[in-house]
Amino acid sequence: MKSRKILNVICLIFVINMARSQSSHWSKLFDTHSTMDLGSSMPTNVIVDDENILIPVVEKDHLNFYKLNGNGEVIQSLNTNYASGQFTTMISLEESYAIIFDNAPQGPAPVYRLLYLNKNLEVIDEHHLDLPGNTALSRVLTLFKINNQLYFTASDYSNETYSLLSVSNNNELTLKFSGAFSVSQDKVDVLPNGNIVVDYEYEKFHTLKCINPLSGLLVWEKNYGIGNEMDLGYRKSINELGQIFLARHVRKWDENSQQKDGIYLQKINSDSGDIMMSKTLNIEKDGAVRLEELQFDNTTQSLYITYLSYAIVSEIVFSKLDASCNVLNQVVIPAPDNKNSSSPIFRKSKLKLKGDGSVILVYRSFKNPLEMENLNLNLYSPHFELENTAELNIPNKNGDEICTDIEVMNDKIVISGFVPNTNPSMFWEKMQHFVAMVDLTENLTLNGVQNSNGVSIEPNPVKNTLTLKSEYVFNELTIYNQSGQCMVNLKNPGKTIDVSQLSSGAYLIKIIGIKNNTTTLKFIKS
Incomplete structure (x- = not known):
């Protein structure tokens, strides 16, 4: 086994950012990753475990792991000495963690390894994976678990095959399912009955496959696309009853050959794939540029959706729907793009359900040429009222902030992601992963109470x-305002504030003191 060493904390290139609007707000920017491999842009997830934060990153083309406490301090780290390009989501098992990564990012074909770490970030097992076909165009897509049993999906463009494999306790691979098609990405959800439902996000005519992972049998497969329309992105979410909510972004043309995009919503029976209900979402402006997020909240029995609308300045439309897909609330948030970067190809918004009925919206918005695109965080109550907002600006970054995962730790928000290269045609050069924490409950006071x-x-x-x-x-x-849009910003304000020009409604006022302590209050403009 190759020698490995625990990194000294001072070897890590970090920046700690104490944001001007959050005193308990910190961020860490890891060292650069410069391999000419698009896999480095694969999503980075963060695990919150035992009051600590665990994150896998690629630095200087090598796979590293870091464990941080709630203050952003590194308490353990591991340099695997393994070159790495693409890597999967890291999975938390009962007493260990598992991850798959490509150990030959610039080789003629990928070389995938399955790595197990214990809670102290020590390698306890590793295994070379022999993928079906194993050609230059083979690719591991998604690593997931069911009852502590590991599975992963893989695709091979050379052989036009898509595979589901299980990993035994002694690391033996068993091919569970194989189909005669290939995809670049997929999303796997586990149903309450143990079956899985797979979608492909942008491909295969809005197809869903339901597979029994134990037997490998295809339970059902349905194509929800319509032949006379162009199928664009699609997203799914599953409620506690196992019902599937599907959002489909489609493009069609009217009698004057004018393009018109639409979003169709469907509720699907997971036992059969049959459509139980269909609705058309009334979308803003002239259509949707991109469907981004769809999540069902079992606490409030609500469905949340985000999409980009056509506008001169990019806008994010964030809607709350009931279980029958009727729109209850909606906000439209200006989110201008950085015109000189590669960021528009990445999703601009991401949602996190807190489990208490509240929801966090994280979205990117161009600030200025120096800070570029920062991440903005909005916290909405179960009644869809804006409760708090914050902006994340990671110093010394070389590009925009791309969010890939959101977790909650002691009611604080943990975000992981990456910063792509500023050159829009070469976004994979000099990438940097980051992790950050924001407290959206700090000093939050409602209705003007001291x-x-x-x-x-x-x-x-x-x-x-x-x-x-x-x-x-x-x-x-x-x-x-309730969209999280800044309406008034004053430096060194006095004790009286003119709000006569504001429209009627609810607002948040955020006040920063001379010691950078922050107070957030809510008021009503009559």
Whole structure:
């Protein structure tokens, strides 16, 4: 076995960012990864385990692992000394972690290895994977588990095959399912009955496959696309009853040959694949540029969806629907693009359900040529009211911030992702992975009640002038509407704020003190 060493913390190139709007907000930017391999842009996930954060990253073309505490301090790390390009999501097992990675990113064909780590980030087992076909165009897609049993999917463009394989306790591979087609990506969801449902996000005519992973039998397969339309992206989400919610982005043309995009919503019986209900989503502007997220919240029995709409300035439409796919609430958020980067090819928004009925929206928006595209975080209540907002700006980055995973740790938000190269034609050069934490509950006070920082506002509701009641001096004041859009920003504000130009409705006011302590309050403009 190759020698490995625990990295000294000072070897890690980090930056800790104490954001001006969040005192408990930190971010860490890892060393660059410069291999000419598109696999380096594969999603990076983060695991929250025993009050710690675990993240796999590729630095200087090698696969490394880091464990951090809630303050962003590295407490353990591992350099595998393995070259790595593409790698899968890391899976948490009962007493270990598992990950698959390509150990020959610049070789004639990928060489995949399955690596097991214990809780101390020590390698306890590793295994070379012999994929079916194993050609230069073979690719591992998704690693997942069912009851602590590992499975993964793979695709081979040379042989036009798609495979589902299981991994035994002694690392033997068993081919469970094989189909005569190939895809570049897939998404696997496990149903309550133990079967899996697979979609391909952009490909195969909006097809879903239901497979029994134990027997390998195809339970059902349905193509939900329509022949006279162009099938674009599609997303699925599954509720606690096993019902599948499917959103389909399609393109069609009217009698004047004008392009018109639409989003169709369907509820599907997971036992048969039969459609139980169909709805057409009334979308903003002239259509949807890209369907991005779809998630069903079992707590509120609500369906959340995000998509980009056609507009001069890119906009994210975020909607909350009931279980019958009727729109309950919707916000439209301006999110301009960085025109000089590769970022538009990546999803612009991502959702995280907190489990208490609230939902977190993370989205990218161009700030300025120096900061480029930052990540913005909006916290919405179970009633779809904006409760807090924050902006993440990772210093010394060489490009935009791309979010790949969101987790919750002690009610704080943990984000992982990567920063692509600024050159839009060569986004895989000098990539950097990052992890960050944002506290969206810190010093949050509703309805103007005085908080621990000794700040309150009156009157509330307010018509023209809002008064800040505090013995302290403030550095900055920002007012956000319910979309999270900045409406007012004042440096060194006084104690009276003119809000007469604001439209009627609910707003958040975020106040930063001279010691960078932050207070967030909610008020109503009458």
